[in-house]
Amino acid sequence: MTAVADEVRIDVPVSGTPKRGVLTRAVSRLGNGVVQVVLALVAVFWLVPVFGLLIASLRDESANTASGWWTVFTRPAELTLENYADLVANQAVWQSFLNTFYIAVPATVLVVVMASLASYALAWIEFPGRETLTVVVVGLLVMPIQVALIPVAKLFGALGLFGTITGVVLFHVAFGLPFAIFLLRNFFTGIPRDLIEAARMDGATEWVIFKRVILPVAKPAIASLTIFQFLWVWNDLLVALVFADQDSAPITVALRAQLRQFGTNIDMLSTGAFLSMIVPLGVFLVFQKYFVQGVLAGSTK
Amino acid sequence: MRLRPSVDAAPGRSPRQAIPFLLPALVVLAALVLYPLVFSLIRSFFDASGEKFVGLGNYVETFTDPRTLIAFRNNVIWVVVAPAAVTGIGLILAVLTERIRWATAFRLVLFMPMAISLFASGIIFRLVYEEAPNQGVVNAALVGVHDIFSPASQYPGARPRDGYAATEAGFTAIRPSRAGDTITVPLIGHPPQDVPPQALPASPPTAGAGELRGVLWLDVSIGGRAGAVDPTERGLPGVAVEAVRDGKVVARTTTGDDGRFTFPDLGAGDVTVRLPPENFALPFRGLTWLGPSFITPVIISSWIWIMTGFAITFIAAGLSAIPRDALEAARVDGATEWQVFKRVTVPLLSPVLLVVFVTLVINVLKIFELVFVIAPGSVQSEANVLALQMWQVSFGTGGDQGAGSALAVILFLLVAPAMLFNIRRFRRERS
Structure with a gap:
């Protein structure tokens, strides 16, 4: 464990990579595509909970009790800064x-x-x-x-x-x-x-x-x-x-x-949590x- | 990952000059860390009041108290499941990120939970797992998937007013009917505003020779006569109706928009009319994630969300230190990516993986906030862990600082191996 781990990655140029067949290359490219998709899904998976909290903090109490934050996509007019105003006024x-x-x-x-x-x-x-x-x-x-x-x-x-x-x-x-x-x-x-x-x-x-x-x-x-x-x-x-x-x-x-x-x-807690x-x-x-x-x-x- | 070479101070310097540099930190450490450690140890041998020496009494009590035993059990579950899961997921993702261009962005996203408080993360996941499907996203997704495969019933909770017995197979008519009869099935327990828009006003059918006819309608008692078809009342379309003879379904039909249904060819003999339960099944509402059965897995999942970014970043730093030649040599020899991963990458990474794992175990032993925030008050005892139990016993409802000190000492003993692990690693890296 180094005190200050250097994040700089050194990509060593590799010589002598064996020649690969067309099929191998196609498979590896396809594999890479799958990796891209999987990692993108993982990243979305990581972001959704925070995004949900953010949206919940931007909807008032009645909206939060009535429906989930994801309904905001069909009802963007519900978004409000009211909770933040209330919290700061508290x-x-x-x-x-x-x-x-x-x-x-x-x-x-x-x-x-x-x-x-x-x-x-x-x-x-x-x-x-x-x-x-x-x-x-x-x-x-x-x-x-x-x-x-x-x-x-x-x-x-x-x-x-x-x-x-x-x-x-x-x-x-x-x-x-x-x-x-x-x-x-x-x-x-x-x-x-x-x-x-x-x-x-x-x-x-x-x-x-x-x-x-x-x-x-x-x-x-x-x-x-x-x-x-x-x-x-x-x-x-x-x-x-x-x-x-x-x-x-x-x-x-x-x-x-x-x-x-x-x-x-939820309105107050999500707002408070997001403020923090x-x-x-x-x-x-x-x-x-x-x-x-x-x-x-x-x-x- | 090695420490930089150790150095010796220049000779001839007086040790006394070290004092002003060391003093502030040493005073604070001695007063607020070392002295308390000794105090806790001694305090753990005294009772709640702190006046009576009880020897190992607090420890005996701790190991027999059912609440603490649950906390122990949960800590074991945590230690067995969580660090291994995070190390494994971290390793796989770290290796995969080597193959994408946006690795930095990916790690940034996964590392982000490390920056926010466990308290905030707890609230995030309390919301994620909230039971009501119109608040918690997990149950919303579950209900969505469930309803694709078994659609929700049209009239959840509705039931016939009278004349029917509730059985496993549905609402069964008490009196038998036969061809040529007309029957009326008044239904209650369904909100009038939820009647499908295509519903037409209901009216009793006329008798038909050789046919059993009937009407099924929403019998509104307010402003109408109970059990009778009023002009304003509407039939309920789409309700399955069965005719049963000798325990076997002989005919099956569905009500029309005006609520009428007909069994044309029943033959001779009595039948019993039955309304199968799928008409009225209550909707699937998801699982009680925050209830006693799922609470610990749920909290572990939130911890995985928090710590995976740490594992990835740490392992990725180790990966970049692996000589590329080793990997390439294996590839040239015809090893598949999986073999390279198993035979070269993992063995070369094992020291780093061990450090990550030990770090995660220490973190898990001290877990407090997540349980405190995610577990609702009523299931907190089921989700209990040692660090939380220590707080509860000493400062929460317990108020017993003797037992609290014993728990603190136990916690200290549990992390002591990690302490030795660190010291040994430190010494080795220096030499």
Whole structure:
């Protein structure tokens, strides 16, 4: 597992392909046609559920109770932005949408900063126990958050952090750090030794090397980490379910209360779910390369 | 996929300089990950109040509690079915995408579910599997296919007002009839607005020699006389009517637009008039996907939808690292594509497949949100998994943090092999 898996595919030109008969070629072309069709169907299969949610979010309550979203093809006039207007006007939901930002942004920034610092020490400063510490970090990669829910809830209760955005952020930082350190350390160790040696010869302090040499080179890895961590926190339900209260709840927790009457709440739930998806989908489409790399590197999380 | 070569720090640097770099991360990790791990372990030996030491009591309770046992069973189903399915599907699709030009677009589409929350994915699939065929697309498709092969009945739920007994074979007349009789069959339980447009006003038939005649109509009791043909009432066309003698159907006919039907050649002797059940069968409404019998497979299917893109992308990265020469050499030797796949591609990919598989197993053990969102409250106990049970016991209805801690420790022990797997792989890649 490389920290930053290169997505670049190198197609090696193949020499010496045996000459194939007309029949073989026809079969292979036909086979390719079948592959195209099958994969196209698979792709449609993957898109339909999301498309259904989108359409459901664009139809009002009575339309959703009366007929399925697919009837929109015969009745496109039913489409409306009303649900979104209602949801944004709903103070609690809108607040939870903002809370999601208030949680995800600091949790991402803190993880990136702390992990960069720690990774630099693990990669380039020799100290006793460095090996052990690195192995501990690798071990923590798959730690289930369940082991920390009860103790941290108690701890936050004692510190007055329970039910606050700060508490939710801190928990996310703690469980984001192992992967973040793992990813950045792997990248940092790959930076050419000469760069660091030269700076040390010039008498640069560790801080200056970190800031002037490492960080500029590590931008792609930091970008991957930032996007991965941001989406990870944005998409969380469990942590916030335990540590947030009504005023600090992110959108996933706020919407969960509506799940009880799913059939009659489709308009609101689909709209809320789609609202919560807009940010991740946008980030994904714009930064997909970095996100994919982050996920691949963090495969063990 | 290897780690970059390890490096040693320049000699002569003081270890103390590492402290400010490490401190923030170490403090957070120690306070919120390591200390809690130890705390949970200790806490799991105490009762709900946290004051009384109960030894392994919480663990014994956990392994005897029927709810937790269901959660265990489901986790086993998940681990056995889901990661293998996703790895297999991912492998096949990754190999197939090598043969199309739009591979990047394809992977983008399949990877997209990874970007959205499990909560949103849960809502997506709750909608997909919603039972009402006018809301859930799966049941809508099922009903559509079903109705092609066995069309829906014309008058679902309708029944004769009186004089007929409901049997397996349909509504059977209580009194026998014979040729020359006329009979009236008043039908109720069908909305007047759903009567077919070609229906004509009903009128009682006149008796005909050697023929059994009758009329079957929608008997509207409001504004009409019950059991009698009123001028405004219409016949029901297309209803199958059978004449039965000695348990055997001797004649069969269908009502006309005015609801009339005639059995011309019944011969002598009594017959019983019967209305077969297919006239009135209730429509097929699809399956109860979100009910207790299908809930776990349904949730697994949504997880497959989420994780397949990950498997494809990971395996595709591994595929691109396979030397083309190996594949070509096999092809030159006359191997078919299937043989190349089985004998060359899969063995060369096996380390990557193992990593994907282990990753998916870890993911499956921690599954929480999907079950939480997709399973309706009433079947949540049937779909239960350990991570959800841990939350329920500690923070939901349970409120027992001793038992909750025991579940957390069990969960930790279950992922511990994966932890060792990672550490060993990490060490090996470094050396």
